[in-house]
Amino acid sequence: MSTIDSLLDEAGQTFADEAGIALRDEPAPLYRLLVLSVLLSRRVQAKLGTRACRELVDAGYGTPERVRDASWEDVVATLGRAKYTGTEQTTTALQEGAQRVLDEWGGDLRRLRKAADGDVATLREHLTAFPRLGPVGADIFVREVQAVWPEYRPHLDEKALAGAEKLGLPTDAGKLAEQVAGDDLARLAAALVRADRDDQVREEVGGDD
Template sequence: MTGTASASARRITDALLEECGRTYAAEAGIRLRDTPQPLYQLLVLSHLLSARIRAPVAVAAARALFAHGMRTPRRMAEATWQQRVDALGEGGYRRYDERTSTQLGEGARLVLDVWKGDLRRLRAEADGDTEVLRAGLRRVRGIGPAGADIFVREVQAVWPETGFWVGAKGLQGAERLGLPTSTGRLSDVARDRDRAAFAAALVRAALDRETAETVRESALARK
């Protein structure tokens, strides 16, 4: 990356973080720490965000589930199917509410059975191998490649051994903004910044063309 390109990338990154530098976990009210409850909440949020539904609706649905006490795998598994459906509907998550309710219940039981309700056990199993971590996540009903990407992208804030992770959607956002489209070069751009927030902001730029345009205009004004 040339000096000029590097300076341009820094301006775009600064504008991006100023415009939308917030993780989806933070937006959903999850105080992410390396403890069982917030890690499980992140898994639920990743599940909801991975469906073909607008991100704000997925975040609102996660908030509704948590507000109704479904903050742990045990509480999620103990809730009735209808209670989960009602909470999802309250958050506006209606298109996939019935299927998702079933998947959340089954996923919670798997987390309890396999990892005793503590996703740090999955972290230990992965032992720093992100692909093993992603494969473990995909064992959970409703978590496919997209959901695993989302979880890893957000959990890098507390599990640094994942390395810098933006996922396919984050790379789309980088391309839209004119930033490097390789993870290695993006990692250089993200140096000394909150990488999880940067990755989430790239995704927001991928999902919303207007956000990307606002960021580019703001970056140009910084010259």
């Protein structure tokens, strides 16, 4: 079994999937991916971010309308149940971001996709206009959304390529992409990020330190 096959077997779950998001090119799952990207933008463990996203959706806050209309205190409490830190500032950012989705994009991020028209720089510019969604969060969104927006394939950012280097894999996004089917690129990107962060993943896959 190749290193990439082992990597996909060991760590090839997208962060959206880990957060319970069945990602499709539809308004609700795309919005939930945006929320997840905001949550993962902060320096928190990925599991805290994915757990907080799952907690929000389970509590009924899975659409921009529901997040905008929720009481600030209820959203803070929901994030707190997931042991997420910085709950107050994050809640404010999520509610302001939900309003922006509704005002700027009519509640449907497929309009953002159309506006970006396949240009990753334009997509990132639109994404970083959301509160508390900086370049790191934009990369997370693009890495994950390439599963359903194929015009952004391959998107293997610095964190993914750092994982590739630690595993002794090519550090050129194009060469890496040639080794998997297009539909697996989001899984590969997530797995490479985990390989960069987690010694155990690299040990299981057999990569170098």
